[in-house]
Amino acid sequence: MITDPDNKFAFQLDWNLLRTFLVIAEEQSITRAAHRLLRGQPAVSLALKRLETELDCRLVERGKGEFRLTSAGRRLYSEAGALFHGVSQLPDSLGQARNELSGDVRILVASHVITPLLDRQLTHFAQHHPKVRFSIRVETSGNVIQEVRERQASLGICLVNRQLPDLEYMHMYREFFGFFCGRTNPLFGREGLKMDDLRDHPFVAFDTEEIDNALRQIVILRNDWGLTREVTGRSSQLEEVRRMVMCGMGIGAFPVHVVQNDVERGLLWRLPPYEAPPAVDIFLIVNPRKHMNRAEDKFVGDLMRAIRKTPLDERTYLA
Structure with a gap:
């Protein structure tokens, strides 16, 4: 039974410790967690130590420049997050x-x-x-x-x-990715380009542009055409990849329908392949x-x- 008085852990646990741990995990920092909770850093560190003592396991690996949840910490974050979400509802x-x-x-x-x-x-x-x-x-x-x-x-x-x-x-839904360049790129405004014309130009990429990731079709296309020159910029955010391409750092791949307005405004230029581009x-x-x-x-x-x-x-x- 949930209300069984013999379940000492559930009855004796300070639930504020779980809330403090959730904030620590979300902020990935004791200092930022203390600021968010409007408490002193020593108090937040002590709360984490108390929780680790009660659970008899280490929840966070921390040291010089390092902060990461242990496997037990990740499990607790998932379960405690679901618990607090249920209470909030x-x-x-x-x-x-x-x-x-x-x-x-x-x-x-x-x-x-x-x-x-x-x-x-x-x-x-x-x-x-x-x-x-x-x-x-x-x-x-x-x-x-x-x-x-x-x-x-x-x-x-x-x-x-x-x-x-x-x-x-x-x-x-399904979308198609195309290659684009910014106004300062020497390919900007040129008609009738071929894939070979892209070979001597650097690329800006999404973090997920890897052969074993969701944008693998783009990587395969680049590899097939020998477009393997250095990647000069990376980001997980489309807006930042777009910024780097517009600033002339290299060629980038974008969903065609997402950047259509930028093409119409003369901020980006569509490059080959014009037919059968990668579908995602x-x-x-x-x-x-x-x-x-x-x-x-x-x-x-x-x-x-x-x-x-x-x-x-x-x-x-x-x-």
Whole structure:
């Protein structure tokens, strides 16, 4: 029984220690956690030590310039995060008898996710369920998957390299990547270019542009054409890759529909291949083990139904 008085750990644990640990894990720093909690750094360090003593395991490896959660720390972060999320939803759960839908929906997206499927769903909820609160955060695709896996998000939308058995995936839309350069690049404004013309130019890349990652098709294309010159810049964020390309640091690969406005404004120039560019699929990801509140359940369910009702060709952004 949950209320069994013999369960001394549950009855004696100071739950404030768990909250302090969650903030430490989220901030990846004792100092930043203390600032966020409005407490002194020694008090936060002592709270972490007390929790480690009560659990009889090390939760954080810390030293000169190093801060990382141990495997036990990552497990506790996942479980405690789910616990506190459940507690935060109690007011909404207890008020389910009311007709008005409320609750928090936390969405994690890769940096270049642009689709009317998501926008229409957000518009509908804003109009019909004004009490629902949304949090949308941009992360790398790897972090999106990890946080959905740890039940820290309602849903994720991102690129997928391989599908994990404990998550549910739905093909949301397909986009095509093209190569682009900025105005100071010598290729800017030139018509009739060939792939060979790109060989002597450096590249700016996403962190996920690796042969074993979600953007492997771009890497394969570059390798096939010998476009293996040094990468002069990297970022996980589309905006920063775009900035470096526009500043003339090198050629970059972007979803064609996302940067179309930049091309029309003369800020970027489309480079080959003009035909059969790399296709990349974007997925909606949910964790079936996550206990969802009413708002999350309805939002995810409605979005999935909208995806199913929309033919793939209407969810494909042409190159």
